[in-house]
Amino acid sequence: MKAVLCKAWGPPDSLSLETLPDLVPGDGEVVIDVKAAGVNFPDVLIIQNKYQAKPALPFSPGSELAGVVNAVGAGVTHVKPGDKVIAYLGNGAFATQAKAPASAVVPMPPGIDFDVAAAFTLTYGTSHHAVVDRGGLKAGETMLVLGAAGGVGLAAIEIGKAIGARVIAAASTDEKLAVCKAHGADALINYSTEDLRERVKALTDGKGPDVIYDPVGGIYAEPAFRSIGWRGRYLVVGFANGEIPKMPLNLALLKGASLVGVFWGEFARREPRNNQANMAQMLGWMKEGKIRPHISARYPLEQAPQALKDMEARKVTGKIVILP
Secondary structure: EEEEEEOOOOOOOOOEEEOOOOOOOOOHHHHHEEEEEOOOHHHHHHOOOOOOOOOOEEEEEEEEEEEEEEOOOOOOEEEEEEEEEEOOOOOOEEEEEEEEEHHHHEOOOOOHHHHHHHHHHHHHHHHHHHHHHHOOOOOOOOEEEOOOOHHHHHHHHHHHHHOOOEEEEEEEHHHHHHHHHHHHOOOOEEOOOHHHHHHHHHHOOOOOOOOOEOOOOOHHHHHHHOOOOOOOEEOOOOOOOOOOOOOOOOOHHHHEEEEOOOOHHHHHHHHHHHHHHHHHHHHHHOOOOOOOOOOOEEHHHHHHHHHHHHHHHOOOOOEEEEEE
């Protein structure tokens, strides 16, 4: 097998592509021939030792994949060699083979391509947990999505629309906003050229959004929170901007609003049945055409460092995948 390895903490260019022995499953494990691996912003942070998860060196980055079962260990009964599957694992997806605990492997729904399946788990899992579970978004409410053209942002738009909410998408270019519109956004804000607070005020008749979905952090967090509606829920999803904002807590008091943390990985670990139920609902929405991952680029395995650099430079719209 071949794998992209992180041998020392550093930028994407420090990764190497190496040949390793084929994997053998242990008890309760599944070895998968990787057909596609999703690329996510945490992958950029993990290899630089800037993320809360710190795998032991050396390791292969990549946490989500779709592929074909190569072999199963003792006790694995729900999948067998030859089955098409989706898996979410801590790391190891940027390789021709990956090993995952059986609990992290689910059969791939028929009629879905490997690249689309690989782009689904983390972004849609995160956004469903955020929007539905933590944000409690309801039909008829309004949600503002920051960084809306990214993978989790587009997923949040689609989930909001599937629920029956009104969704306002905010992004940095008109090109990105066009993608948001194509995925169901009702209104658009270019926060590079427009005043975020004034546009939110105009688009909500001064009431403000019920839910704000923020995977970006940085300079737009405070003006967005100042625009939130009464009893609003501000979802702290991530800090793609690289800056963790310091929020004046009096804003929460004045608006009767909530700052709500979103940590999907820990949710999936602590509440696996609830996470599986969420995934089942979304796979149903996918079959109905209500959600559809947007893949803007595909890279061969040897170009994994470039994929991570493009992610770090915020050149990505929707999702990008690696095809070993």
